[in-house]
């Protein structure tokens with residue numbers, strides 16, 4: 498489960514970066530919002546939700562959850578344990594909530610510019626949150 502979570506993360510990052518860059522470039526060039534843009538946003542939503550499920554499944558069987566249950570204050574005092582047991586899961590869930598809000602908000606927008614703007618803001622913020630709390634040293 499940990500390995501799947503680790504490999505799936507590449508897919509999440511690549512597709513999310515691509516969707517955010519596409520939204521910003523399309524906004525700047527005043528492009529039309531096409532089926533391709535819709536599918537990109539939807540694919541990012543699906544890929545990140547799958548990562549959420551894999552992450553949750555791994556979390557509850559991981560040593561980090563057990564450590565948190567056994568001695569929460571010791572976990573909070575140690576930065577690596579705190580990152581893996583608390584910060585990473587919480588911030589990633591928040592990021593996926595932002596992606597979900599962005600997806601549903603974009604559907605209500607009526608102009609191409611507003612649709613791209615919604616993706617740029619919500620998916621962009623999610624990307625920043627994700628980048629801020631990936632355990633980089635464990636990953637590479």
Ligand code: HEM
Nearest residue numbers: 503506509548549552553556559581586589590632635636
């Ligand atoms: C967009 C969402 C997410 C991304 C991109 C992501 C990415 C990653 C990456 C790159 C690692 C390091 C993997 C490694 O050590 O090889 C990791 C570890 C971990 N993730 Fe996530 N994650 C996400 C969501 C979640 C969620 C929602 C949870 C739990 C609720 C979670 C729980 C964990 C745990 C417990 C680890 C520690 C693995 C270990 O060293 O035992 N992740 N994640």
